[in-house]
Amino acid sequence: MKILLSFRAALALSLAAALLTLAAPARAEKRVALVIGNNDYKHVPKLQKAVNDARTMGDTLKQLGFSVMVAKNQTRQAFSETLLAFDAAVGPGDTAFFFYAGHGFEIAGQNFLLPTDVPAASEGQEELVRDASVLADRIIERLQNKNVRTAILVFDACRNNPFERSGTRALAGGGGLAPMTQLPEGVFSVFSAGPRQTALDRLSNNDNNPNSVFTRTFAKELLQPGENLVQVAQHTRRMVSEMAETVNHKQIPVYFDQMVDDVFLNGVAKGEPTVAKPAAPPQQVAALPPVSVPRTAPSNDSVNAPIAMFSRHNGGWTVVFSIADPTLGISWRMGEAGEFRETGFIDTLDPRTRKRMPNPSIELAADAPAATIQVRYVDASGELQGPFPIKFDPEAVLI
Numbered sequence: 001m002k003i004l005l006s007f008r009a010a011l012a013l014s015l016a017a018a019l020l021t022l023a024a025p026a027r028a029e030k031r032v033a034l035v036i037g038n039n040d041y042k043h044v045p046k047l048q049k050a051v052n053d054a055r056t057m058g059d060t061l062k063q064l065g066f067s068v069m070v071a072k073n074q075t076r077q078a079f080s081e082t083l084l085a086f087d088a089a090v091g092p093g094d095t096a097f098f099f100y101a102g103h104g105f106e107i108a109g110q111n112f113l114l115p116t117d118v119p120a121a122s123e124g125q126e127e128l129v130r131d132a133s134v135l136a137d138r139i140i141e142r143l144q145n146k147n148v149r150t151a152i153l154v155f156d157a158c159r160n161n162p163f164e165r166s167g168t169r170a171l172a173g174g175g176g177l178a179p180m181t182q183l184p185e186g187v188f189s190v191f192s193a194g195p196r197q198t199a200l201d202r203l204s205n206n207d208n209n210p211n212s213v214f215t216r217t218f219a220k221e222l223l224q225p226g227e228n229l230v231q232v233a234q235h236t237r238r239m240v241s242e243m244a245e246t247v248n249h250k251q252i253p254v255y256f257d258q259m260v261d262d263v264f265l266n267g268v269a270k271g272e273p274t275v276a277k278p279a280a281p282p283q284q285v286a287a288l289p290p291v292s293v294p295r296t297a298p299s300n301d302s303v304n305a306p307i308a309m310f311s312r313h314n315g316g317w318t319v320v321f322s323i324a325d326p327t328l329g330i331s332w333r334m335g336e337a338g339e340f341r342e343t344g345f346i347d348t349l350d351p352r353t354r355k356r357m358p359n360p361s362i363e364l365a366a367d368a369p370a371a372t373i374q375v376r377y378v379d380a381s382g383e384l385q386g387p388f389p390i391k392f393d394p395e396a397v398l399i
Contacts, residue, residue: 001220004276008280012362013388014251015261020163025251029093029094029095029149030067030090030091030094030095031061031064031065031066031067031095031097032066032067032069032086032089032090032094032095032096032097032099033057033058033061033066033067033068033069033070033096033097033098033099033100034055034069034082034083034096034098034099035052035057035058035068035069035070035071035098035100035101036057036060036071036072036075036079036082036085036099036101036102036113036140037050037051037052037053037054037055037071037072037073037100037101037102038050038051038072038073038074038101038102038103038114038115038116039051039072039073039102039116040073040116041103041114041116041118041162042116042117043117043118043119043120044103044114044118044120044162045103045162045183047101047102047103047201048201049101049201049202049210049211049212049215050070050101050102050156050212051073051101052210053099053156053212053215054070054071054072054099054209055070055072055099056210056211056215056216056219056221057073057099057101057154057215058070058207060219060222060223061093061097061099061222063223064090064092064222064223064266066095066097067089068131069082069085069086069089069152070125070143072174074115074116075115075116075117075281076115076117076118076132076133076134078115078382079115079134079259080134081135083139083142084392086098087146090143090146090148091146091147091148092146092148092149093147093148093149094146094148094150095148095149095150095201095263096146096148096151096152097150097152097153097154097156098139098143098152098153099153099154099156099357100153100154100155100156100157101156101212101215102114102174103118103157103162104155104157104159104177105129105133105162106137106177106178107126107129107130107164107329108126109176109178110135110136110137110178111135111136111137111155111178111180112129112133112134112135112136113133113134113135113136113155113157114129114131114133114162115133115134117132117188118133119132119134122152131140136153136155139153140153140183140184140187143187144184144187148186149186150186150188150259150263151186151187151188152173152187152188152190152229152263153187153188153189154187154189154191154210154218155177155189155190155191155192156192156199156214156218157177157191157192157199158213161239168223171315177191177195177375178195179191179256179381179382180193180252180256183256183258184258185258185260186258186259186260186317186321187259188229188255188256188257188258188259188263189255189256190218190233190236190249190253190254190255191253191254191255191382192212192215192218192240192251192253192365193214193251193252193253193254194251194252194253194254194381194382194383194384195254195381195383196251197250197251197252198251199212199213199214199251200212200214200243200244200247200249200251201213201215203243203244203246203247204247213240213243213244213251214236214240214251214253217236217239217240217243218232218236218253218373221235221236221239222265222266223266224266225266225267226264226266227264228262228263228264228266229255229256229257229262229264229265230255230261230262230345231251232265233253233255234255234329236253237252237253237254237338238331238339238340238342239252240252241253241256241384247346251394252378252382252383252384254328254378254382256355257355258354259353274276274383284301289367293368305386305388306321306322306323306375306386306388306390307321307322307379307390308320308321308322308373308375308390308392309322310392312394315363315366315370316363316364316365316366316368317363317364317365317366317392317394318362318363318364319361319362319363319364319373320360320361321360321361321375322360323377325377325379325380326350326352326380327350327353327357327358327377327378327379327380327383328353328355328358328377328378328379328380329342329343329358329377329378330342330343330358330360330375330376330378331343331375331377332362332373332374332375332376333373333374333387334370334371334372334373334374335371335372335374336374340374340376342357343360343361343362344358344359345357345358345359346358351381358377364392367370368392368394370392370393370394370395371390372390372391372392373389373390373391373392374387374388374389374390375388375389375390376388
């Protein structure tokens with residue numbers, strides 16, 4: 001009898017424990033961020049705004065619900081200890097955000113983030129830099145090992161060679177950071193400038209903004225409600241590029257997207273994104289048979305310049321661009337002035353880039369007058385190509 005009671009008691013305890021386990025709330029997904037700014041370099045040129053950039057990003061991410069760790073002027077040992085603390089703070093299913101402002105350097109296609117005590121190095125001493133720096137890819141691996149759901153990495157790093165010439169991130173030079181094109185699923189990375197470009201600290205000597213051109217723009221864009229990460233990156237790219245052009249400088253931020261779903265950091269979109277839809281099959285909408293005309297060759301006669309097909313239907317005109325190069329984004333405008341508009345993306349992966357394909361089509365009104373469509377695109381290396389002129393003449397097309 002005592003044995004039976006003991007068995008029943010044990011069974012009851014087991015059932016109670018199981019029910020408590022089921023009733024216990026699942027681990028809540030967190031938003032965790034680490035922002036690092038390095039100004040005070042000892043053996044390579046000092047920077048002026050990296051620490052301010054980190055502080056601004058930290059404040060921005062706090063407004064978006066992130067638990068934020070801010071670190072500044074990190075030596076190699078301090079950098080390692082900070083990354084260990086970041087490791088401990090994130091867990092499965094979390095959204096992890098890593099921001100770095102400071103010197104960066106590329107060696108044999110790998111990106112290294114430079115601590116403040118990185119030694120001066122000369123030709124043939126690449127291993128000295130490797131051993132004294134932090135490999136950017138390793139940060140991604142560590143976050144993947146923690147099974148985070150989303151990893152966002154943003155680099156506002158100088159793209160000139162700190163070992164060759166002195167100055168700030170605004171000065172030109174060789175070297176730079178390599179594009180991170182082979183990212184694992186769930187990772188999104190943003191660079192403040194494209195390959196072989198330098199990131200501006202300021203637009204002029206009278207520019208008193210405490211942040212770099214990229215960070216001041218990106219931080220504001222992150223707070224825009226209803227924008228997903230891709231939209232944030234695209235809008236930042238356009239605005240930074242346009243600001244840099246005002247001082248005859250080329251700086252086009254690039255992003256690399258391996259997200260499965262759209263990620264919204266400041267609220268989901270209230271409706272479907274307003275992007276141009278892929279061209280429908282002509283037999284479904286055409287009132288007139290689809291016709292096409294070749295693009296007039298642009299003045300630079302680039303072999304990779306886009307061509308276009310024009311289709312007339314009841315609702316107006318569909319223009320489909322054909323670009324030989326693998327592309328990461330397409331934008332356009334009518335005429336020689338005005339802002340370029342992104343075409344958006346379609347739900348198809350391009351096997352050449354392993355990213356979503358840019359939408360190749362746009363819609364024009366039925367009464368659109370003859371004009372020149374200016375088209376530009378971002379190639380697989382992150383370089384902006386164009387703009388290329390394409391003649392749109394409704395009367396000629398219908399003849």
